[in-house]
Amino acid sequence: MRLARFSTVRARLLALLFAIALPIACVTALAVATAYRSITNAIEASQLQAADDFAVRTRVWYRGALRSLLSFGTAMSASKLSAEACGQAGQATLVEVKGFSAILLRMADGRSCAASRDPAIQAGDLAKAADRMGSLPRVPAWGGQELADARYGQISLGNSRFLVVHASNPDPAPGNLRDGLLLVDPGVLDNVFDLGNGSQGMEVALVSRASGVVASRGAGDDTSWLPEDNNNIPARGGRWEGRSRSGETRAYVARAVADPDFYVIAGFDDARERAARIQFAVLLLAPLITLGLLGAVYLRALEKHCLRWLRSIEAAARTRPAGATSRALVADDMPSDMRSVAEAFNTMVDEQEVRQRRLQTALDDNRFLVRELHHRVKNSLQVVQSYIGLSKRDYQSEARLALADAECRVHVLSAAYRFTLADGEMQPVRVDLFLEDVVTMISNLIRSRDQSVVSRIETEAVLSVDRIIPLGFVVADVASRVLRSTPGVSVTVLVHDIDADTIEIALEADRDIPFREPPRLFAGLLSQIQAVQSAEAEGRVLGRWRVKHEG
Incomplete structure (x- = not known):
């Protein structure tokens, strides 16, 4: 930067401060913006990870339930028990396994086995539910080879709502399991959807497009945090921001559990983003405010320790043409270099005043001498004029006229000096x-x-x-x-x-x-x-x- 472009000391020092502070401010802003972006990316990644965790938990639980259904079905088909004995075994199994509410097994040879802890749920109800689930598309494999053609969902039987696991074998061997149905109390998902500590601002739910919320945690029975329109949920999941049923704007992440309409959805408020924005503002403004305060202090110090002393010297210098006697201010708190300049200026003023007094004295003496000289000339001319006037009395004719002419010219000289010295x-x-x-x-x-x-x-x-x-x-x-x-x-x-x-x-x-x-x-x-x-x-x-x- 060419500081010579600026005419004043203040402008040059300000330009120098600006040249130092601007790169610092730019680097600070870039660092803060990078940190803010990193924080928001980390928040988004943590939200995606949380939804993935709950989806994995749900899938693991469903696979465990499927494995239990297939294990019981395989055991029953191998034992060749009668329908009554199979039902009794199923009833005993339901009593031992907490959360299992009903089971239906149908063999390839036409045998069936049904058991329910709820007397209101009959074997025919279970058969209808199995037929309805069997008509649905099978759940794609989550990874590796699937145990069977599985279907997951939610149904209502009687006055209760159940999670349903359906497994089928489209080409079973004679006597083996053809399809099976397991009804589970939704309460068993409470452990699956345990949010743990540090879950403020987050809600999770297992949702079916057809039957609504299967299970949710984080807001009790309040589901107003869910998206306003379930149809806007991305088909393959993902993160988006939308309006909740309560009218608030929230961030959502969806992960499919069983395509096409069984998925985990997690909702997040903007507390973390708001905290990140506040942190961004603080981190951005704090250095800038610090630089601003530094500039203000810098200007104040410049004014107090430099410019006011310069102005005092300038004021003292400018009063001299008006004839006033002025000295530059010299104080104990002056910087040493400024005091040296002020003292040198005052010394110069003292010497100049001494010279001016001497010159004025000499000028007054010269004026007095010139005035006296002109007075002597005027007086001498008057004497000459008087002498000529007296002398012409002794002459006549041409001589008298010549003397009168000379007297007239001497009078011109005398009158000129009289008028020019009229006021001394x-x-x-x-x-x-x-x-x-x-x-x-x-x-x-x-x-x-x-x-x-x-x-x-x-x-x-x-x-x-x-x-x-x-x-x-x-x-x-x-x-x-x-x-x-x-x-x-x-x-x-x-x-x-x-x-x-x-x-x-x-x-x-x-x-x-x-x-x-x-x-x-x-x-x-x-x-x-x-x-x-x-x-x-x-x-x-x-x-x-x-x-x-x-x-």
Whole structure:
């Protein structure tokens, strides 16, 4: 896994935890599912085995009963006893063998022998029952060679119900047993169907499709556990789930005892399957919940021992641009590597603050020196302006005008410094205030009585002192040249905004003025202003320029 794909520490550690926990969860789920399948297979196998055991017991008992019938019949046929003597011997046998209720033997030579413990059961009843059983299909051999053609079932004679064992020899020797019938009390199957210990949730019954339940154990006389429809029982037995007569869903296993309709059926509730499902859920969820709790504890520990310290350092770092003094938190329970980072950060902050204080002190000193320097320059300019003003009193004509022109330019410098230092700090100069002051000074120093200098300034733009000074020189130079060469002229200084970043400066006269090439210094002044000429000097227009400003 490429942890670099994740941007944060939390995401990378979570991805690492997930990469470790996911295979564990998958292996756990696979192991639990395999165990659950093994358990359910074992439950199904045990259910099949239980039904097989009861079927084998039943078959063994029936074969024993068949063997008893054949043994008695062989003994009677060999003894050549009369019917009366044979009946007495059969009666004695029935008394000795508990559970045998009646017996009928019919020899190949026509002799018959009948005995019954119930006086209500006569020899004719037994003969009819033997004929009815003889008409049924013989029971297939269970394994190996069968002792005789046998048939098993259940019949009712009188007011009683009996298990019946019928044996026949289709081609007997003269004097030998042709067929025999044995009636047995169903109670003898109680031992056969003994469920033993640990039989909760299991019921077993010997069932005949024709006559119903022959014998059952596990639920007393209650047969509501049997399948709702006996016709749905598989012909060859097997395991299936179906609805019982009481409406519950149960698992059933059927095993044939005597085909086609004499079989053992075992019913099982879902207690073991339910216990297996609960065990599956516990085994599956316990590791997953453990992994979830581990992840929660892991996140909590990550938050407590790592991320909150990182956030404190980040918060301290982010407060510094706002000018606040902040230090990263350093605590005793901090991890040593985090504490080392926090202490290094605090040391860096302390050193930075020391440097900032030193820089601020140096900056304040520089500002003070610059401010003092500009004040000295402004004062010196005022002294120069005053000296020129005093000196021009001693001159007339052209010399006086030249000194007035020089005084005007010195005033431009002095006014620029006065405006830029108005609040004690260097700041941009408003164009309108500065040019109004310059126009007033031109009017006072250079204009004669028949001339005029006016202004129409409509802007609030500002320029730095480095650009406002050349602008004042340009206006003073153009106005001075026109005023000195043209008597009675009137000059107008126009300033207005072109757009949010540009102003246009124009000088116009009230009459056409012959164009005169400006001195070379004029081009240098325009480049300092970064001005672009928008109209040539022609006629009444003395010049028009566009200037980008700071705001």
